[in-house]
Amino acid sequence: MRLFQLYIICFLFFSCYNERNSFLNTDSDVKYVGMNQCAACHTEKYESFLTTGMGKSFSPALKVNSSSNFNQSLYDSNLFLHYHPHWIDDSLFINEYQFLDNDTIHDLTYKIDYIIGSGHHTNSHLFENENGYLYQAPFTYYTQDSILDFPPGFENNKNSRFSRKMGLECVACHNAYPDFVMGSENKYNSMPLGIDCERCHGPGELHVNQIKAGNIIDTAHKVDYTIVNPSKLSIQLQNDLCARCHLQGNAVLQEKKSFFDFRPGMYLKEIMDVYLPRYSNSENEFIMASHVDRMQLSECYIQSNQELSCVTCHNPHVSVKEVSNNFFNSRCFQCHSDNSCKESEKNHFHNDCVQCHMSNSTTLDIPHVKITDHKIKIPEEKIDSSGEVVFLGLECVNNTTPSVESITQAYLQQYERFESYDYYLDSASVYLNEIDINSKKGFYIHIYYLFLKEKYNEILEKVKFISLDVLFDNYLTEKDYSNQDAWTAYRIGEAYMKQNQYYDALQFYQKSIELAPYNLEFRNKYGVCLFENDKIDFAIDEFQFIISEDSGFVSAYTNLGYAYSSLGEYEKAFSYYNYALQLNPYHEKTLLNKISLYLLEEDIENALFFINKILTLNPLQEEANYLLNQINDYKK
Incomplete structure (x- = not known):
C-alpha cells in the first residue's frame, strides 16, 4: 500500500514537473532565430500576424x-x-x-x-x-x-x-x-x-534545425516539443504567457533573473512577481495592461475552475478587428446557452455579449483611451464606490507565496517609480524587520529603504557594520541587466556625498561605474565627486566621456562649465552653460551657475534676467530668491 502511495506521489510530482519542462526550447541555451525564419514555412500566419496590434x-x-x-x-x-x-x-x-x-x-x-x-x-x-x-x-x-x-x-x-x-x-x-x-x-x-513569433512560441533554434534535418512531425497527431504551441500548454501556463506583457504592474525580478529570461512554457513567477495596489471602493478602476488580472477576477474564470484562458477568445495570429461578434458570442455559448439572456430583444446590443458584459472603460494610467474591461460581469451589478478609498496593500497577482524580500522590494519600487506615498515606505518597514541584513539581498533592500527615507547616516552605519572588505569582495561584485549591485554602490556613494565625505564617496561611485559603465547618471555623480576631491582634470574627462556617449546629457555640460569656471576659464564656462540651456532653457543648476558667473563679472543686468527666468517658473526657488535679495541690498 505504501509503495502504491509512493508511486502516486512520484507520478504527481513528475507530472507537474513535466508540464513545466515538456517543451525543449524553454532551456536558456536555445537561441532565438528571428521571425523571418518562421515566415519561410508559416507564410500565411506570418502575414496575418503582421496586421495585428502585436505585429x-x-x-x-x-x-x-x-x-x-x-x-x-x-x-x-x-x-x-x-x-x-x-x-x-x-x-x-x-x-x-x-x-x-x-x-x-x-x-x-x-x-x-x-x-x-x-x-x-x-x-x-x-x-x-x-x-x-x-x-x-x-x-x-x-x-x-x-x-x-x-x-x-x-x-x-x-x-x-x-x-x-x-x-x-x-x-x-x-x-x-x-x-x-x-x-x-x-x-x-x-x-x-x-513583437515577433518567438515571444509566444519561444526561441526557434531547435525547431528550425529539426526541420532542416528533415525531421518533420505531423502536429495533427503529435506534439512537436522543439517549439512551444501555446494551445498545448496548461491553462495556467497559457495565461502566464500572455501575462508576461498583459499583466503590467510593479514587477519584482527573482534573484539573478532579468526581463530577458521568461520563455513561453514557464511560470511567470519563476522570473518575476507582479504587484498591483488594491484599494477599497475601486473595483472598476484598473490600469490598461491588466487584462489577465481583470479576467481572473471574473466569475466566469472562477466558476470555470480557472479553465478560462486568453486564447479561449483570442487568436493571436488574427487582428481583433477582423473577428466578428458571432465568434466571440460562440465563446460565451460554450458555457451559456444562446437563449439564456434575460434582457429584452431591444437591449441585446445587436446580439453582442461583449458589449454588455465587458464594457468599454477608461484606465487609470493612459488618458484619452477606452479599452475592453476583461472583468466579465453582469451589467446590473452596481458597485457602491461612494465610500472612502482606502489603500489595502500591494497584491502579488501571479504568485500566492512571494518571499518577504519580494514584498518589501515591491513597496519600495511602488514608492520610487509610481506614487511617492509614505504608506508604501511604512509598509516596507514592517516587512524589513524580517530581512537579514547579513545576506546580499537583505543588504540591498535595507540600503534601498534607507536611501528612499533619506537616512544617510544610517546607511553609513550599515556599511561599517558589514565592513568594506565584505562589501567589495562579496556584495558589490555582479554585473547584470538590473544593475542591482551598481545601484547599491551608487546609493552608498550618495550617502557619503550627502555627509560631505567625498573621499569615501569616491570609491563607491567608482564601483558603481565599474559595474554599470554606461549608466551616465552614475558617471555624472562620479565626476562631481572627482571634482570635490580636487581631481578636476579627471572630472573633466568624465564629463567629456558622458557627452561623447550622449550629446543631450544636460548636467554634464553644466558640470563642465562649473569645472572650467573654477579654473578661471570663464569663456569656456559660458559656452558650456549656453549649450546646456539650448538643450534645456529652464535647467535650474545651469541658470544658477551662469548667474554666479555674471555676478563675478559684475554683470548685474544679465544676472537679474536669469534670476527672473528661474522665478517665473519656480517663484519659491531659494537660491534665486537669495541672490535677488543680495542684488537688491547691493543696489541700496
Missing part, C-alpha cells in the same frame, strides 16, 4: 506606420514650451520652441526614429542618439479621439521633455527582445521592429 507594436517612424494626424501643436503652460511634430518627406521630427514678445528664444528639434504602439489606441514616439541611447519624445497621438497630447506620465507638470529613458522593461514588452547593453539603463546595440 504593429514597434516600427520605424515612417508615414506608412503612423496613425497620427499632426495638424495641431502642443503647448505646455507650465514650461511655456510649444511642440510641433511634423513630417519632412518621410521623416518625422518634433520641434520644441518658445516665444517671448513674438521672438523665438528657444528652438530645438529632434528626429523621431520609432513609433511605439499599433495605433489601435495610441502612437507614441521614440528617438535614439548616435550611440543607441533610447528616449521617449514628449508627444503621443491618441487615435480613438484623434487627440495630440503629452504621453502618459508627462502630464500634471511632469513634462520630462526629451529625457525619459526607455529601459529594458518597457521595450521588452512592446517589442521583440532587443540587443541591450548591459551596464546601462537605456542603451541598445540594435533594435528589432515589432
Whole structure:
C-alpha cells in the first residue's frame, strides 16, 4: 500500500514537473532565430500576424506606420514650451520652441526614429542618439479621439521633455527582445521592429534545425516539443504567457533573473512577481495592461475552475478587428446557452455579449483611451464606490507565496517609480524587520529603504557594520541587466556625498561605474565627486566621456562649465552653460551657475534676467530668491 502511495506521489510530482519542462526550447541555451525564419514555412500566419496590434507594436517612424494626424501643436503652460511634430518627406521630427514678445528664444528639434504602439489606441514616439541611447519624445497621438497630447506620465507638470529613458522593461514588452547593453539603463546595440513569433512560441533554434534535418512531425497527431504551441500548454501556463506583457504592474525580478529570461512554457513567477495596489471602493478602476488580472477576477474564470484562458477568445495570429461578434458570442455559448439572456430583444446590443458584459472603460494610467474591461460581469451589478478609498496593500497577482524580500522590494519600487506615498515606505518597514541584513539581498533592500527615507547616516552605519572588505569582495561584485549591485554602490556613494565625505564617496561611485559603465547618471555623480576631491582634470574627462556617449546629457555640460569656471576659464564656462540651456532653457543648476558667473563679472543686468527666468517658473526657488535679495541690498 505504501509503495502504491509512493508511486502516486512520484507520478504527481513528475507530472507537474513535466508540464513545466515538456517543451525543449524553454532551456536558456536555445537561441532565438528571428521571425523571418518562421515566415519561410508559416507564410500565411506570418502575414496575418503582421496586421495585428502585436505585429504593429514597434516600427520605424515612417508615414506608412503612423496613425497620427499632426495638424495641431502642443503647448505646455507650465514650461511655456510649444511642440510641433511634423513630417519632412518621410521623416518625422518634433520641434520644441518658445516665444517671448513674438521672438523665438528657444528652438530645438529632434528626429523621431520609432513609433511605439499599433495605433489601435495610441502612437507614441521614440528617438535614439548616435550611440543607441533610447528616449521617449514628449508627444503621443491618441487615435480613438484623434487627440495630440503629452504621453502618459508627462502630464500634471511632469513634462520630462526629451529625457525619459526607455529601459529594458518597457521595450521588452512592446517589442521583440532587443540587443541591450548591459551596464546601462537605456542603451541598445540594435533594435528589432515589432513583437515577433518567438515571444509566444519561444526561441526557434531547435525547431528550425529539426526541420532542416528533415525531421518533420505531423502536429495533427503529435506534439512537436522543439517549439512551444501555446494551445498545448496548461491553462495556467497559457495565461502566464500572455501575462508576461498583459499583466503590467510593479514587477519584482527573482534573484539573478532579468526581463530577458521568461520563455513561453514557464511560470511567470519563476522570473518575476507582479504587484498591483488594491484599494477599497475601486473595483472598476484598473490600469490598461491588466487584462489577465481583470479576467481572473471574473466569475466566469472562477466558476470555470480557472479553465478560462486568453486564447479561449483570442487568436493571436488574427487582428481583433477582423473577428466578428458571432465568434466571440460562440465563446460565451460554450458555457451559456444562446437563449439564456434575460434582457429584452431591444437591449441585446445587436446580439453582442461583449458589449454588455465587458464594457468599454477608461484606465487609470493612459488618458484619452477606452479599452475592453476583461472583468466579465453582469451589467446590473452596481458597485457602491461612494465610500472612502482606502489603500489595502500591494497584491502579488501571479504568485500566492512571494518571499518577504519580494514584498518589501515591491513597496519600495511602488514608492520610487509610481506614487511617492509614505504608506508604501511604512509598509516596507514592517516587512524589513524580517530581512537579514547579513545576506546580499537583505543588504540591498535595507540600503534601498534607507536611501528612499533619506537616512544617510544610517546607511553609513550599515556599511561599517558589514565592513568594506565584505562589501567589495562579496556584495558589490555582479554585473547584470538590473544593475542591482551598481545601484547599491551608487546609493552608498550618495550617502557619503550627502555627509560631505567625498573621499569615501569616491570609491563607491567608482564601483558603481565599474559595474554599470554606461549608466551616465552614475558617471555624472562620479565626476562631481572627482571634482570635490580636487581631481578636476579627471572630472573633466568624465564629463567629456558622458557627452561623447550622449550629446543631450544636460548636467554634464553644466558640470563642465562649473569645472572650467573654477579654473578661471570663464569663456569656456559660458559656452558650456549656453549649450546646456539650448538643450534645456529652464535647467535650474545651469541658470544658477551662469548667474554666479555674471555676478563675478559684475554683470548685474544679465544676472537679474536669469534670476527672473528661474522665478517665473519656480517663484519659491531659494537660491534665486537669495541672490535677488543680495542684488537688491547691493543696489541700496
